[in-house]
Amino acid sequence: MPLSPEQQAEIDTLRAAPQPTLRAVSPGLEAHLYTAHQVLDHGFVRVIDYMGDDAAICQAARVSYGKGTKSVQNDEGLIRYLMRHWHSTPFEMCELKLHVKLPVFVARQWIRHRTANVNEYSARYSIMDREFYIPAPEQMAAQSVVNNQGRGEALQGEEAARVLEILKTDSMRAYDHYEEMIGQDGQQGLARELARMNLPTNIYTQWYWKVDLHNLFHFLRLRADAHAQYEIRVYADAICNIVADWVPFAYKAFEDYRLGSVTMSAQMVDCMRRMLKGEAVTQESSGMSAREWREFQDVIEKS
Template sequence: MPLSPEQQSEIDAQRAETRPTRRVVSEGMEGHLYTAYPVLDHGFVRVVDYMGDDAAITQAARVSYGKGTKSVQNDEGLIRYLMRHWHSTPFEMCEVKLHVKLPVFVARQWIRHRTANVNEYSARYSILDREFYIPAPEHLAAQSVVNNQGRGEALEGEEAERVLRYLRDDAMRAYDHYEEMIGQDGQQGLARELARMNLPANIYTQWYWKVDLHNLLHFLRLRADAHAQYEIRVYAEELCKIVADWVPFAYKAFEDYRMGGATLSSGALDCVRRMIKGEEVTQENSGMSKGEWREFEAALKG
């Protein structure tokens, strides 16, 4: 389970506390504070703290003395303009601090986004829990035959059962040896910083991850995409729900211009203009490679 009864009790106590503040608050985000949302079999995401809201973005853009709000319509229009024209700095005025529990192999993908402040649970000082990510059977897939970093069809029957058995047995055996190496009666015990190297990449770790909105949206654009690996995508999808409540104007603009939009090269844009004029455009007369043409057709067809 993602949280023990003691951990849930600690979170409940945090949620029960309220304090008066002069800070700008987002009512949508207030509802998410401290709540741990389950992800995968033992993971979770929870908001520990945040700064700013939609008005903080427009305040920074206008460099105003107050909240920066002229009207709701003006604020939404300005945010959409900023997003549309890639003016990123105002979005950096909002920040969020997250507590995330995730498998180590997902953390190693996640950490490639080097635009955040991270503090990870230390296995040099503490003993990791016996918790491993074991995929649900429907997520056990073969290697894709068309994509070197993707999955193909799901494994079935005896093969799927064998793979699941290996994953469970190997993880448990590695943890048994980890515990034995750390200390046994009459033995000195191996240092924790060395014993941890025998643990598999599907063991769970935890960290605090603090990031500004601009870089968080970049993370979501890549990791909430349908082509992202499932195990990190489900974390991104949970974060999308939180961000949509935190900064609804900014998130809607992000959905429209980043997640749902498409970037066209000058050559592709020229092809669109030719099509509008009634000209028949094919891959052969487009000036694009076959790969570019496939992506161009996919963008037009939606």
């Protein structure tokens, strides 16, 4: 596993000294505490702490101190209602703190979600590890010809081998120079905060990331989507598995009303109605651009 010996020792110590608590506990998430779920070649996601559960969402919505006469079925129905009608505040009552190890270029995408608290490993004070993300062969793809920010077909044969060798060689060479610059064998060396500028963005960093459930769902809706970049999507998928165990009612509602739903424009809805009435609608008569029409066709084919 990509955990360091020091991190594993910390986990072992914490697991050896469980504490009683009066706070809300999620049995599903308790099983995930401190467990490192491996992602990519050297990365991981692990739960450090959390607050709240499905019941906490309902408690906030009802502003009550207990379940009262409400049943579990009523809780699930309430959560689905809140999700369906975009009542987000009750979901903000739950929080999750994760320890994530990820490539820097993935972190730069991730940090665009600004509604979270982040503390990242500092290369000003510490020396970065010699760990780089090298894509698996099936992930080394050419540029998409229809999407400027997406991938096309996987590279094959000699071209794939050539690109893979470049990635490995450049990563190792950059780290060799990084080590040389920060000083060895009594040399004064360059300051770490300057030497780090030469490192590639596929080097791994780490951070603690704390977010409330509403904003976490927003992150997952975008990053667990099939159109998201693979390298961040696999982290989102790992977090989805964790959240499903933490707040099963809320996650099922999120799956149904966010992940598994589609958004349609007014023109798309109009075209759908016309089609249901038997009208033959074309892109020219739809009022949509060629790209919008293509997206609409994708929605219809997947429905």
